[in-house]
Amino acid sequence: MKGLALRVAHLFPKLMNIYGDRGNILCLQRRCEARGIGFEVEGLELGDQLKAKEYDLIFVGGAQDREQRLVAEDLVKVKSRPLEEAVKRNVAVLAVCGGFQLMGRFYRTAEGEELPGASVLDMHTIHPGAQAQRFIGNIVVEWNGTTVVGFENHGGRTFLSGNVQPLGHVVAGFGNNGEDGGEGAVYRNVFGTYLHGSLLPKNPKFADHVIEAALRRRHKDFRLSEIDDAVEHAAHAAAVRQATRRSIIR
Amino acid sequence: MIQRTAAVAAGKATAAVSRRFRLGGGTALPGLVAERIDPDVIRELSAQLSEGSVIVTGTNGKTTTARLLRGIAKEAGLRTIANRAGSNMMRGIAAALVDAAGWSGDIASAQKRLGIFEVDEATLPLVADAVRPRGVLFTNLFRDQLDRYGEVETVAAVWRAAVPGLPPEATVVLNVDDPSVAALAAVAQGRILTYGMKDTSSGEGKLEHAADARWCTVCGNELEYSAVIYGHLGHWRCPKCGNTRAEPDVFCGQFQAEVNGSRLTLKLPGGLVEASLPLTGLYNAYNALAAAAAAAALGFGRPAVQRGLNAATAGFGRQERMRVGGRDVQIMLAKNPAGLNQVLRTIAANGSNSDLAVFLNDNIADGRDVSWIWDVDFELLEGKTRSVTVSGLRAWDMALRLKYAGIDGQGASPHVEPEPARALKRALRATPEGSTLYVIPTYTAMLEVRDQLARWAGRGAFWEAE
Numbered sequence: 001m002k003g004l005a006l007r008v009a010h011l012f013p014k015l016m017n018i019y020g021d022r023g024n025i026l027c028l029q030r031r032c033e034a035r036g037i038g039f040e041v042e043g044l045e046l047g048d049q050l051k052a053k054e055y056d057l058i059f060v061g062g063a064q065d066r067e068q069r070l071v072a073e074d075l076v077k078v079k080s081r082p083l084e085e086a087v088k089r090n091v092a093v094l095a096v097c098g099g100f101q102l103m104g105r106f107y108r109t110a111e112g113e114e115l116p117g118a119s120v121l122d123m124h125t126i127h128p129g130a131q132a133q134r135f136i137g138n139i140v141v142e143w144n145g146t147t148v149v150g151f152e153n154h155g156g157r158t159f160l161s162g163n164v165q166p167l168g169h170v171v172a173g174f175g176n177n178g179e180d181g182g183e184g185a186v187y188r189n190v191f192g193t194y195l196h197g198s199l200l201p202k203n204p205k206f207a208d209h210v211i212e213a214a215l216r217r218r219h220k221d222f223r224l225s226e227i228d229d230a231v232e233h234a235a236h237a238a239a240v241r242q243a244t245r246r247s248i249i250r
Numbered sequence: 251m252i253q254r255t256a257a258v259a260a261g262k263a264t265a266a267v268s269r270r271f272r273l274g275g276g277t278a279l280p281g282l283v284a285e286r287i288d289p290d291v292i293r294e295l296s297a298q299l300s301e302g303s304v305i306v307t308g309t310n311g312k313t314t315t316a317r318l319l320r321g322i323a324k325e326a327g328l329r330t331i332a333n334r335a336g337s338n339m340m341r342g343i344a345a346a347l348v349d350a351a352g353w354s355g356d357i358a359s360a361q362k363r364l365g366i367f368e369v370d371e372a373t374l375p376l377v378a379d380a381v382r383p384r385g386v387l388f389t390n391l392f393r394d395q396l397d398r399y400g401e402v403e404t405v406a407a408v409w410r411a412a413v414p415g416l417p418p419e420a421t422v423v424l425n426v427d428d429p430s431v432a433a434l435a436a437v438a439q440g441r442i443l444t445y446g447m448k449d450t451s452s453g454e455g456k457l458e459h460a461a462d463a464r465w466c467t468v469c470g471n472e473l474e475y476s477a478v479i480y481g482h483l484g485h486w487r488c489p490k491c492g493n494t495r496a497e498p499d500v501f502c503g504q505f506q507a508e509v510n511g512s513r514l515t516l517k518l519p520g521g522l523v524e525a526s527l528p529l530t531g532l533y534n535a536y537n538a539l540a541a542a543a544a545a546a547a548l549g550f551g552r553p554a555v556q557r558g559l560n561a562a563t564a565g566f567g568r569q570e571r572m573r574v575g576g577r578d579v580q581i582m583l584a585k586n587p588a589g590l591n592q593v594l595r596t597i598a599a600n601g602s603n604s605d606l607a608v609f610l611n612d613n614i615a616d617g618r619d620v621s622w623i624w625d626v627d628f629e630l631l632e633g634k635t636r637s638v639t640v641s642g643l644r645a646w647d648m649a650l651r652l653k654y655a656g657i658d659g660q661g662a663s664p665h666v667e668p669e670p671a672r673a674l675k676r677a678l679r680a681t682p683e684g685s686t687l688y689v690i691p692t693y694t695a696m697l698e699v700r701d702q703l704a705r706w707a708g709r710g711a712f713w714e715a716e
Contacts, residue, residue, distance in 0.1 A: 014464075014472070018393065020624030026654055064403050070470070137618065151619045198624045201650055231653050234666070235646035242612070242643065 005038030006214060009050060011060040011079070012071050013043040016099055019153070021061030023198025024096065027207050028057070034227045037215075046074045052086035057214040062097030062196060072102055072115040080118045087120055092214035093190040096199055100184070100192035101125045101156055110155060121185050121192055122162035127155045138243035139173025139195060141183045147171065148203045149239040150195025158194075160185055167193050172243045189213045202235040254295075255355030257288035261348035277337040281344030292340065292380040295347040296365055298357045301328055303365030303381045304544060305374065308389030308431070310589045311537040312338065312368040314529070315389060317565045318541035320366050322558030326550040328364045331357075336566075336615070336693065338370045343377055364548075371405045375412040378420075386416060387423040387544045388431045389536075392481055393625070394586040394617070406430045406467075413437045421547040425540065426498045427483040433467040435496070445543035446498035448517075449505045450477035450485065452532050457482065468493040480532060480595075481588035500543040505535045507599065516542050516555070523552050525559040529569055530600075533592040538562070567696040572707045576683040579703055584690050585616075587625040594630045597688050602634045605687045607677035608652070609642040609670060609695035616692040620644045628655035637680035638664040641673030642695050670698050 010025060025041060032039040044050055050058070063071060075083075087093065095103045104123040107115045110130045117124075134155045141148045148168060157177035160166060166176065167184030175183035176194070184193035191210060193199065200207040208224045215222045261284030268279055284291045296303050306316045313336070320330045333346040346367070352358040369377045371391070378386060388409065393402050413422060413434050422438040425431045426446040435442050447453075457464060457478055464473050464482050471490035478484040487494035503522075504515035511528040512535050527538050542555050564570045567583045582597075584590040597604055612618050628651060635657055640649045645668045652664045665680075667673040674689075681687040691699050 019619070020621030023621070023624030023651075023654075026624070030654060066403050066470075067465075151621060153619060196621050197619070197647075198621055201624075201654065202647065231646070231650050235650040238644070238646040 003038075004215070004219065005040055006032050006057060006211060007055045008039070008041040009055040009058045010041050010043045011050075011058060011099070012045060012063070012067075012074075013061075014045060015067040015071055016061040016063040018064060019062045019097060019151075019196035020198040021096065021196070024059065024061065024094070024200045027198065027200035028059075028211065031204070031207055031211060031224075031227070035225055044079075046070060047078060050079045050082040050086070052082040052089060052091060055086070055091055056217060057092045057094065057210070058083070058086060060093075060095045060099030060102070062099060068098050068102065068107075069115065071098075072107065072117065075102055075118045076116050080120075083118050083120050087188055087190055090189050090217045092210060092217075093120065094210055095190070095192045097154065097194055097196055100194060101154075101158065103185075103190065103192050104158065107156060120190055121160075121187055122164045123158055123160045123185055125156040125158045128157065135174035135178060135194075137173055138239065139175070139183070140171040140240050140243045141168035141173075141175070141195070142171050143168035143206065144209070146205055147236075147240060148193075148195060148199075148206050149236055149243060150193075150197035150199050150203070152194040153196075154194050158185075163187055167191060189217070197239070202232055202239060204229045204232040204236075253288045254291060257284040257291045258295075258348050258351045258355045259353055260284060260287055261291075261345065262351075262353065265345070265349060277334040277345055278339075278341045279345070280348050281337075281341035281346070284348045285341060285344050292344050292347060292377075293382075295351055295357055296381040298360040299331065299363045299365050300361050301364035302384040303367060304385040304387065304548060305367050305369050305378060305381070305383045306387045306389065306540075306544070307369045307371055307374045308387075308425075309371065309392040309394045309586065311389045311533065311540065313565050314534060314537040314568050315387070315540045315544075316366050316368040318538055318559060318562055319544050321561055322541060322545045322550055322554050323364050323366065323548075325557040325561075326545075326554040328362050329359075330364050330366050332366045333368060338368045339373050340376055340380070343367050343369070343381070372408055375408065375415070378412060378416055382417045383420050385421045385423055385544055385547045387540060387547075388434060389425055389540050390428045390481070390483060390588075391430050392586055392588040393622070402430075406433075409434060410437055414439055416440065423540075423543050423547050425483070426495050427479060427485070429464075429467055429473060429482065429486055429495075432495060441547075443500065443543060443547045444496060444498040445500040445539055446495070447479050447483070447505070447536065447539065448498075448501040448503050450479060452505055452507060453477055453479040453484065466491060466493050479536075480592055483536075500539070500546055502535060502539045505532065507532070509600070514538060514559070518542060518546050518552055518555065520552055523556045523559075525556050527559050528562055529564060531569075531592055531596040533589070534569070567691070567700050570700070572703050574703055574706050575678060577678055577681045578686040579678075579689055580686055581689045581691065581696065581700055581703070583696050584692060587622055590626045590690070591630070593690060594627065598630050598634055600686075603636045604631065604634055605637045605677065605681040605685060606631075606635055607639045607641065607673060607687060607689045608648055609673070609689070609691035609699060610640070610644040610648040611642045611692045611695045612644050613694040615694050620647050623648060623651045626651075628652060628657055632656040637677065639673050639677040639680065640664045640666050641668055641670050642692070643668070670695065671702055674699060674702060
């Protein structure tokens with residue numbers, strides 16, 4: 001496709017990059033370029049304005065608590081309006097781990113403090129306290145007739161409401177809250193998930209799904225062509241085996 | 251006393267049984283048994299050491315730094331007690347002390363004895379409380395095993411809380427190039443000795459992707475670097491509040507890389523030391539600098555520092571070399587992004603036709619989350635490999651990462667062989683005779699492949715016949 005390009009806004013690449021989030025950006029780039037699709041990524045830090053019209057996909061990764069606090073403030077004050085507008089315009093959003101939590105209405109910390117979120121997704125997250133079990137481990141999620149694999153590491157429990165649907169259902173692992181079997185969230189073109197690992201490289205079907213969702217806003221019925229994913233599929237299958245084997249032992 | 255005698259005896263018996271039945275090196279279990287019987291066993295035995303104890307903690311370089319410090323102490327005429335590499339929780343310290351004690355329950359010859367303990371970052375407060383160290387060396391703080399510790403900031407907070415409680419006679423030895431280590435100076439109660447790298451010519455110039463602590467510990471602003479050595483270590487300052495790297499007491503004024511090591515000019519309180527370190531890589535120069543600083547804090551002379559560093563040998567799996575079937579095998583342990591980036595730089599500097607075997611496990615001691623490999627700059631080796639073999643429990647994750655980095659060994663995908671012994675044979679076959687095979691394992695994989703290679707070392711190329 002001539003002149004076609006995926007334009008990505010990477011929110012807080014310096015502050016929110018802790019769990020190998022670089023792999024997600026590398027993956028988007030690689031899978032676009034393999035199909036001759038251009039790839040542009042722009043990092044937006046604290047205080048930077050988000051221009052909703054200029055992007056097809058907005059990505060935000062995970063962070064430590066200290067950094068999450070700074071980001072939460074900026075999201076509400078500087079970026080929540082344009083984010084809201086972007087979602088209305090069907091811009092795709094991919095939010096991982098800490099970034100996922102911040103897309104909700106609020107995050108209540110282990111100490112009971114409520115950090116307001118961007119309110120892009122009708123959901124909230126509660127950390128039940130420093131003594132509560134942290135959800136750590138390999139995770140497999142049933143999604144769209146196939147699986148998504150990764151690693152989760154979160155203290156907060158996320159509860160969806162309204163029109164927000166879980167991204168998938170937990171096969172092995174904890175998921176959003178360890179109770180309802182749901183993992184992640186979908187609303188319009190917004191995808192949220194606790195999975196890193198990195199998420200996208202060994203989940204090529206999900207990666208393509210996100211890219212297609214992002215490009216269809218400007219190119220109706222757009223479909224990505226097949227590429228050689230042999231190593232990707234092998235890594236995916238090995239991760240599924242590892243996660244399910246461990247969960248039986250657990 | 252009776253309790254301690256029983257604890258030591260039970261610990262020693264456990265060690266003997268463990269060795270007899272080859273249940274492992276007996277590096278932790280004897281300590282665990284002894285601690286169960288006498289919870290004060292570490293406190294009581296370490297108090298007998300005439301020269302006291304020193305603790306080495308931090309994410310990277312603990313084992314090698316403690317090893318270098320042992321060499322220096324030996325040159326200074328002391329005998330040392332040290333825990334084994336990797337056994338760096340309470341039980342590992344207890345096991346080392348029990349091993350040194352006689353069946354009577356006392357350290358057999360406590361005169362001129364110094365304890366040198368490498369201690370897990372999060373376990374530091376417990377160990378410091380038990381051994382009452384004369385010195386505590388903080389090397390650096392990088393992202394490492396987030397699934398175990400939670401977050402880098404969690405460990406930093408543990409340290410900030412522990413330092414004011416250290417014995418007042420303990421010298422706190424701090425790396426001023428690491429902002430979160432340097433920040434401990436503000437909470438230290440006793441004597442402080444600082445060290446840092448003055449020669450920044452071999453540094454990276456800019457922050458690498460995995461850089462962590464680039465935020466001011468005082469005001470939270472982003473730090474500015476006039477020089478980056480590696481990771482987030484460097485010459486930093488906060489443009490907002492003026493918090494800045496202090497000039498160190500002990501520093502490396504010149505670092506010169508050589509094929510099998512490096513030449514260092516170290517400035518110690520009494521004068522200069524010119525050392526010829528037989529370990530390669532800037533990160534090992536850092537370890538030598540840290541060991542020299544700790545030696546200065548303990549009052550060792552410059553000749554001991556020089557002789558100790560010159561005589562250094564590689565630790566368990568840390569640039570350890572073996573000769574297997576006519577190939578030089580070098581084992582380079584990889585635990586986290588900053589450490590592995592240093593390993594990759596060292597390999598890249600040594601030639602453009604490298605043979606690699608990479609082993610990625612996700613056992614608890616490796617960190618169960620393998621995301622960290624995406625923070626590593628494998629791209630450093632792009633176009634510089636001749637053969638690449640990938641193995642371990644998460645071999646396919648590593649293969650995928652290497653595919654992304656364009657590291658494929660002569661145009662093909664990396665060869666994946668999850669079974670470690672078969673992978674080693676394949677990698678050795680792919681390495682021409684007389685060349686070096688770089689074996690890069692995570693911690694538990696290192697234990698496995700090192701053992702295998704040691705059994706093969708010195709024998710002919712028996713795998714060729716298979």
